[in-house]
Amino acid sequence: MTLLHRFFPLSSFYARALVVCIVFSLIPLSSAFALERSTGRILQDDGAALADDFGEIFSFPVRFDGSDWALTGAVIGAAAASMLWADRPVRDYAFRHRTPFLDRLLPVGDFYGKLSTGIYLGSALYTAGIISDDESLRLTGRAVIEAHTFSLLITGVMKAVAGRSRPYTGDGNNRFNWVETSNRYWSLPSGHATSAFAVSSALSQRIDRPLASVGLYALSCVTVLNRIYDDKHWLSDTLLGAAIGTAVGVAVGNMINKEEDENCRFIGTPVQEKPVELVRIIQWRF
Numbered sequence: 001m002t003l004l005h006r007f008f009p010l011s012s013f014y015a016r017a018l019v020v021c022i023v024f025s026l027i028p029l030s031s032a033f034a035l036e037r038s039t040g041r042i043l044q045d046d047g048a049a050l051a052d053d054f055g056e057i058f059s060f061p062v063r064f065d066g067s068d069w070a071l072t073g074a075v076i077g078a079a080a081a082s083m084l085w086a087d088r089p090v091r092d093y094a095f096r097h098r099t100p101f102l103d104r105l106l107p108v109g110d111f112y113g114k115l116s117t118g119i120y121l122g123s124a125l126y127t128a129g130i131i132s133d134d135e136s137l138r139l140t141g142r143a144v145i146e147a148h149t150f151s152l153l154i155t156g157v158m159k160a161v162a163g164r165s166r167p168y169t170g171d172g173n174n175r176f177n178w179v180e181t182s183n184r185y186w187s188l189p190s191g192h193a194t195s196a197f198a199v200s201s202a203l204s205q206r207i208d209r210p211l212a213s214v215g216l217y218a219l220s221c222v223t224v225l226n227r228i229y230d231d232k233h234w235l236s237d238t239l240l241g242a243a244i245g246t247a248v249g250v251a252v253g254n255m256i257n258k259e260e261d262e263n264c265r266f267i268g269t270p271v272q273e274k275p276v277e278l279v280r281i282i283q284w285r286f
Contacts, residue, residue: 039130042130042138046138046142049142049259050142050145050146053146053150053252053255053256054146054150056251056255057146057150057248057251057252058150060251075239075240075243076240078239079236079239079240079243080236082234082235082236082239083173083174083234083236086235086236087173087234087235087236088173090228090234090235091167091173091228091231091234091235094228094229094231095231098229102229105222106222106225106226106229106230107226108219108222108226109192109196109219109221109222109223109224109225109226109227110192110223110226110227110230112196112199112219112220112222112223113190113191113192113193113195113196113220113223113226113227114192114195115152115191115195117195117199118144118145118148118149118152118195118198118199119145119148121144121199122141122142122143122144122145122148122199123141123145124141125137125138125140125141125144126138126141126142126144126145127141128141129141135260135263136206136260139206139256139259139260140202140203140206140207140256142256143202143203143205143206143252143253143256144199144202144203146202146252146256147198147199147201147202147245147248147249147252147253148195148198148199148202150198150248150252151194151195151197151198151244151245151247151248151249152191152194152195152198154194154244154248155189155190155191155194155241155244156191158188158189158240159180159186159187159188159189159191160179160180160181160186161178161179162176162178162180162187162188163176163177163178163179163180163185163186164176164177164185164186164187164188164234164237165177165184165185165187166184166185166186166187166231166232166233167187167231167232167233167234168231168232169184169185173234173236176188187232187233187234187237188234188236188237188240189237189238189240189241189244190224190227190232190233190237190238190240190241190242191241192223192226192227192232192233192241193220193223193224193227193233193237193238193239193241193242193245194241194242194244194245195223195245196219196220196223196224196242196245197217197220197223197241197242197243197244197245197246197249198244198245198246198248198249198252199216199220199245199249200213200216200217200219200220200245200249201216201245201246201248201249201250201253202249202250202252202253202256203216203253204216204217204249204250204253205249205250205252205253205254205256205257206253206256206257220242220245224238224242
């Protein structure tokens with residue numbers, strides 16, 4: 001066992017533990033207000049709000065203006081340029097620069113981008129907010145759940161329609177089968193990158209602290225590196241996935257921030273802040 005492995009043994013367990021510690025260390029554990037509602041009423045209201053947010057997100061293209069379409073075109077152009085000139089060189093570079101350090105570090109990105117991670121994180125925050133009567137924490141959990149779910153719905157449809165071959169298949173980066181059900185041909189866009197950037201963007205909007213945003217987006221970038229390093233995705237896959245996750249995460253975060261502001265105005269005066277002891281509320285199982 002090397003000295004590096006002894007002090008930096010990022011097995012699957014340690015990767016998960018590190019992600020959980022980083023994310024929860026970035027989340028403020030207090031709320032500015034609480035609403036006097038039963039749990040049943042809260043769940044009912046949140047269900048209705050989630051449905052409204054779903055409609056808002058998936059009707060956004062109808063309301064795009066010139067700048068929105070320009071940004072969309074820039075993202076598509078960047079992905080296309082990557083397909084033409086960068087995908088293969090970046091893959092080759094990743095193969096030539098494999099190291100034991102990266103082998104142990106990058107599983108952090110794999111875990112952070114997993115489907116289950118966004119679900120567990122959002123559910124943990126939401127449940128903690130319900131139990132502690134912390135409105136802000138509960139809304140943060142809902143933001144993570146919505147951003148994660150909505151963005152992956154978009155990515156999932158695109159994956160199946162594009163049917164792009166993953167790098168490890170050996171088919172090259174220009175193989176599109178169009179309408180596929182096999183995971184081997186679900187390369188574009190990257191679901192891990194979508195999930196990671198959706199979660200980070202939603203949390204960044206909710207936390208609204210520069211250092212927290214840097215940490216969250218850094219985690220997402222580790223996810224991108226992991227997907228290329230593990231030969232699961234081309235660079236262009238991760239670029240498109242990151243763009244989708246970021247767009248949806250920012251939009252959801254902004255909508256829930258607006259909802260929280262409206263709740264504050266409805267209450268009139270904030271109640272005393274109450275710290276939330278997440279360690280006592282949540283038992284994270286690995």
